[in-house]
Amino acid sequence: MAATLLLSACSAGSDVAGRPKKTAAGVGDRLTMAYQAAPPSLDPAKIDQAFSGYLSPAYEPLIRRASDGSFKPGLALSWRYVGQDNKTFELVLRPKVTFADGETLTAQGVVKHLRYIQKTGGSSAALLTGATFSAPGPRTVRISFATPNPVVPDILTQDYLIGDVISPKALAKPANLSTTTAGAGPYMLDPKETAAGDHYTYVPNPHYWNKKDVHYRRIVLRTIANPNTAVNALKTGQVDVAAADYSVSAAAKSAGLQIVQTPFVIQGINFLDRDGTKLKALGDVRVRQAINYAIDRKAVSTALLGEYGVPTSQFTVPGGEGYVSENKDAYSYNPAKAKQLLAEAGYPDGFTLPMLSSPFAGIGTMSQALSDQLAKVGIRVKLHTVPNPSDYVKQLSSGSIPAAAVGYGYQPTYMEGVGLFMPTASVFNPRKSTSPQLTKLFNNLTTASQHERPAAARAVHKWLVDNAWFAPVAASPVFYYARPTVGGIKVSPKSPLANVADWYAVR
Template identity: 30%
Template structure:
């Protein structure tokens, strides 16, 4: 809506949809009063433009610093780079109703074909971490810490493809947004090259987010690059939404009776330790059935003026700016 009502220390002053939004201090707030008089949010889609605004002082705070520019900004005495762990996993989805992705051996082969460490180091510039599972294991409880992903093994990938009857490979489309996630198109292009090494041709289809979402919802994607956050801080919501047979964001059309049964079972368990074991089983089953390929855990990147303090970043990708101060 255009007239949100909240209970926080700031209130909406004006909103130029798609361009800018102004928040001002709410003096009747019941708690600690905001330190800022007003904050103006500007929509700047281009990475280079946001970074330039930060460097020139036209912006006090910017979100989404590209990994390739973090080192440069860290050497600027007028800039402060903020990197925080978040709840988001970037993964390669696979539509399990599309041949040959309906064969678990093919999906496993795709997992083995991906060199995650290389992506993290060379594309994400280490502004990401290696995944244990689909859920960010270092900050989310019940996220199957230690489960681990498929190791990079091109020969095993080729052997599985041959076993499945695709020794000569196959061709599918790899859909990706551009600018939705840090380095998303570049990551898709690197995956394309890695899959080619084992004989799989992935034709990249770059889509704006609206078209991407429409294709995902209608089940048109084959391979697809996607990010998965965790708004509740618990895996149940995400695992059902993305991998439950009836999950509304199950764009891979994945269906596993054991996963569905365990998702139902864990929702009735009151003992935390027992429930944790079931959650681990769910994620182990997802790994074995290769419902997709977790690539890395994305980190949140912000930049601010060196004199700006009081910015708080939360792992669910929310942030607090009501208590910013210039020192």
């Protein structure tokens, strides 16, 4: 997951400029979409979440996450937790569903798919750790977890790939999944019109159960690494939609393109040494709070992300799960307060803060801005810049440096705990920082009912802010730029990844 969260993605909802006012009219001839990187594989069990857009045309998820974050039936018509402990989850499948290769959807086939995802050990496999699967009936699937899991509906959506069910026939020859698709989605890959690493062509799946969701006769996903090249391709009509970053937002706006975005990646400082073993100062909550007060979030956000940056003191996004509105300005810019706290903690002249950084995904520019901010209160940041993203992740995972500039994509709080702030988070919490209070609050979240879950998530995030577990600075959006001939591109804080299967042609 680490690669995804570092790659990924203003108001509580999405912001759209230039959205077409007309409605869909018939089936479009061709949709061309540009992504900045090509997938290393097309196997749902091996691909990273960052490349899920290459799978969404061909795979129907068990549960579909709508653009507003709500859950809708996909291959499953209904689902529920069995009992009160969030350990057992049951789905009832849609009848008469056929995969693109002609295979029929069955409960036993879904069980085989889930076991394959689990044993393959890809980026999503950790979400199924300790789970077992069974088929009590021909259309009933049961998932049992060793420990409570309150986010099973989330992980079975298109966002986390687990729910993208693979045909049982294809599972008999899994090596082929890296270059072909074998789903029950609206489209399927056309290998003859595909050049791996450059472009991927999808044509309608003749067996798809919901024909009205087939909006194009052909979908082409292209790899265009340079965002400026992607915008130029949009201007000339070579591309209809492009996923790119903030750097081309002005050019897109001047060209009259649609700009669809929502806050997604929270950028800031991750304190890796909260017990003060390597750097005594960070073991004092007053020092961590001082660092938070020393940051002018509005100035940094505006400088780095313009009108689209969202200043934040929380590792969640406005409108996202766990967001505490009262904590919007929990650490308003107050350098005098920062100096006072540093003096109280025994550091009236400040101290040196070693911090990991990388030019990847905007982390470098953020770390430099934070270095300038912290210097004003006497904290001398010593940046350890690692150019290669993989090496950066290795350094982060080692916990050898007391702090790191990071970017982390929004997730439901339980997943964020597993991957970011609980002892299980091997990459982002390598020194296994913990607290009895945090553990108690997190355990409350894991067993909370779906009705209780929002309040339990807010309690976790409030504790993280109060105890300065991090120094979040700004939420960076995920951007989609599009020509006015494409409709249906929508995102929201709880559903930041637009789904190509929802888009349609506008006449």
